[in-house]
Amino acid sequence: MRLEAVGRRYGIGKPWVLRDVDLELRPGTLVRIEGANSSGKSTLLRLLAGIDAPSAGRITGRPRTAYVPERFPAALPFTALGYLTHLGRIHGMRRGPAVTAARRWLERFGAGGLADMPLAELSKGGCQKVALAQALLAGPELLVLDEVWTGLDRRASAELDRAVELIHGAGGVAVFAHPLAAQCRYFVTTTVWTCMRKTR
Numbered sequence: 107m108r109l110e111a112v113g114r115r116y117g118i119g120k121p122w123v124l125r126d127v128d129l130e131l132r133p134g135t136l137v138r139i140e141g142a143n144s145s146g147k148s149t150l151l152r153l154l155a156g157i158d159a160p161s162a163g164r165i166t167g168r169p170r171t172a173y174v175p176e177r178f179p180a181a182l183p184f185t186a187l188g189y190l191t192h193l194g195r196i197h198g199m200r201r202g203p204a205v206t207a208a209r210r211w212l213e214r215f216g217a218g219g220l221a222d223m224p225l226a227e228l229s230k231g232g233c234q235k236v237a238l239a240q241a242l243l244a245g246p247e248l249l250v251l252d253e254v255w256t257g258l259d260r261r262a263s264a265e266l267d268r269a270v271e272l273i274h275g276a277g278g279v280a281v282f283a284h285p286l287a288a289q290c291r292y293f294v295t296t297t298v299w300t301c302m303r304k305t306r
């Protein structure tokens with residue numbers, strides 16, 4: 107996947123949040139995004155995930171992508187299991203395997219007991235686990251994580267580490283913003299902050 111001269115601003119005449127970002131994500135890469143508050147980390151992650159479009163430049167070669175936002179929009183009329191099953195179906199899974207995979211991911215994050223709870227009633231941590239499960243359900247080639255380790259319990263955090271390592275080992279790409287750089291155990295293979303500094 108390649109970003110060429112990518113820029114993003116939120117309205118014509120508004121200041122550029124990102125400008126002239128060139129980045130190549132090769133298979134088997136882990137990328138940690140660093141940057142000060144409001145430097146544009148989430149903006150860049152949304153562009154990588156494909157849920158937002160650049161105002162300038164171009165992005166090519168996006169693989170099968172999954173995204174976990176900093177805040178999961180939980181006000182949806184589903185139970186956790188119902189939501190995950192629907193997403194599995196959207197990804198082309200049959201209903202039975204989708205239910206099985208959804209339950210398995212909830213269990214792995216220590217959230218098996220949340221399966222039948224309405225999303226709107228989940229705690230912040232519960233929502234985060236459902237958000238991670240939805241991202242990992244269909245085996246993404248590119249996993250985009252926006253500050254998701256913060257607040258995760260030890261078990262879920264270790265499970266997420268394992269999932270990232272598996273994607274990496276299979277030649278996939280994980281890109282994540284991680285505010286606690288000193289605690290981050292991954293090697294930084296590309297630092298995007300150098301690109302971001304161009305925006306100031």
Ligand SMILES: Nc1ncnc2c1ncn2[C@@H]1O[C@H](COP(=O)(O)OP(=O)(O)OP(=O)(O)O)[C@@H](O)[C@H]1O
Pocket residue numbers: 116123141142143144145146147148149150
């Ligand atoms: N949808 C939006 N509409 C208008 N401005 C936005 C929007 N999203 C982000 N911004 C602005 O873009 C700038 C960068 O925001 P962004 O959330 O990408 O930064 P960040 O580095 O992730 O910040 P933080 O570390 O605080 O999470 C900020 O000034 C923010 O107000």
